[in-house]
Amino acid sequence: MATTTTEIPRKFHQAVEKWRDTYLPDFAYLMENWDRYFPRDDKFRLCAYRECGMPCSIECGEDQGKPKYTRACDMKPEAAHHLVSAIRAQASTEFGSIQQHQLTLARAQDEEEQAMVLRMMAEELRHGYQMLHLLTDDDWQPITGQTQEQTVEEILSMKTGSHVLGAFNIDFESFVDNIVFCALIDRVGKYQLTLQKVSAYSPMADSMPQMLREEAFHLATGVVPLRRWVVKAAAGSPMITMEVIQKHLNKWVPRAYEMFGDERGGATNVKWGLKPMKNAESQDQYAKECAKVVRDLNMRYLRARLPELTLAEAEEGLAALERDRGTFRGVKFDDLLRLPHREYGRRRGVPAFRWIGVDGETFESVEAYLSHLTRTLPDGYRATRDFQDFVDNLRAVARGEKTADEAQKAMPQLRRVGGVCPCSKSVRWVADEAIELPSSAVGA
């Protein structure tokens, strides 16, 4: 596990620190209290890591077995263009997630959970820094037409609403979002990092192992609090209920599926050796993993509700609930969590704008489907512009005014538009251009 560390050029490093001071104002608190929350752990350092001893030959695709590329200029122009889009999108998600987490970080009810999220945010900053390292350690100008300064400025100026991927353009409403996001959206990130670990561009592949080590903790930052919350819910806590958790799963799971890219895509990445798996295959594995998360949470809930059960009785009870969808010693199937259907609430990919419910049920009319969405999504989220645009496009597709493909390209983006007034860095929704997603997306 030998790694090398490096910093990006001073002016860019300082730009990231300035960004950190703006969007991660609790960073100083984290550093001051590091030993209190994370005794024995090496202190956080803003730097780029490269793993030593990684494979030197391309591991998949049409050039499998040939030496990996160390410079973008040696790659096929199309492949290099594809790669730089992915790096840029990855950087966008890393910085974007910090902006989202910061919104509700202070609303945590538990100090330990808050500290875990704060550390995770610092590590996401480092992941964004790692991507900037890739963009500033090589000459991408022949491919992007941008100078390094322009590229870094473009990435660091993105805000919630202007990031590359939809999941990073949705404002958090409560600390439940912080935790569910870690458990679900960071999990997509883990997949993308794992896939990119075989990248034919060796600086990318070498960047992944340390990011994956840190991502493992980020997933625990989501899953462990969720496990504790379902116990509180089982005890009848007024602070958290299974219904609230379920509604947040419904909010984020569709966005997570979409982060893998269109189910029909991903072959180009495989062909060029940038990733070993197509989008649908990765999405399938992700869905299985999420199903395990949900089942484990249900087991934790069931045992908290019925502490007298033995392990064997609990396993039999949960299996019976899943099989019969009935009641087991007073616990109803509807009390448990469930993973939303793959086609529920989708706005991108093959199932975009279909009327599919949480359990895979279908609806006769768009209004009936909207009524279902009203019941199954968090109240706060339904009041957002993001949801309104989804509803508008859903209705437009139902009326035949747009195809589903047209509608998914027309989802507007939130932009902050400057003006003459000093306070005019306001949020406006702009629908004047279609959003172009990379054929295979990335995640935090």
Added chain:
Amino acid sequence: MPRRGAPLSAEAIQVRSLTELDLDGIVRIGEKTRNRYEPDLWEGRVTYYLRRAPEGSLVAEVDGEVAGFMLGDVRSGEFGIEEQCGWIEVMGVDPEFAGRGVGRALAEEMLRRYAARGVRKVRTMVDSSMPEVEAFFTRLGFAADTLRSYRMDLDMSPVPGRD
């Protein structure tokens, strides 16, 4: 008594790095081996080891189920040991898989990973009331160290003259 089967082939035991998804499997093994359901304890421990170095702790899967785990860490500066030292701190094997090579597969992979990290010494502590664990580590090549565990039980009875 749990049924003990034949030793498993190396291919049947998949050893990999610990993840947060292993929590339920570890809690289950803990419950089977200690006769206590302690999810809070294991959630805290797994979070700690994931935070420290997820590749430093392992689980063994058989047919997709967690059959054993081994949690460890590389540290220095403790008990006067200044060199980087690998510690095997917690391990557990599902009783259904006891004696079938799961523990050995975990330990061999752990030692291989420690060696790859440049660690020259690996330590663990074994309760002498558990001879089977002692025998397990002896078979792996561990030998008694000069470092010994000492214990003192504090008298918790009220001190006269104090509240």
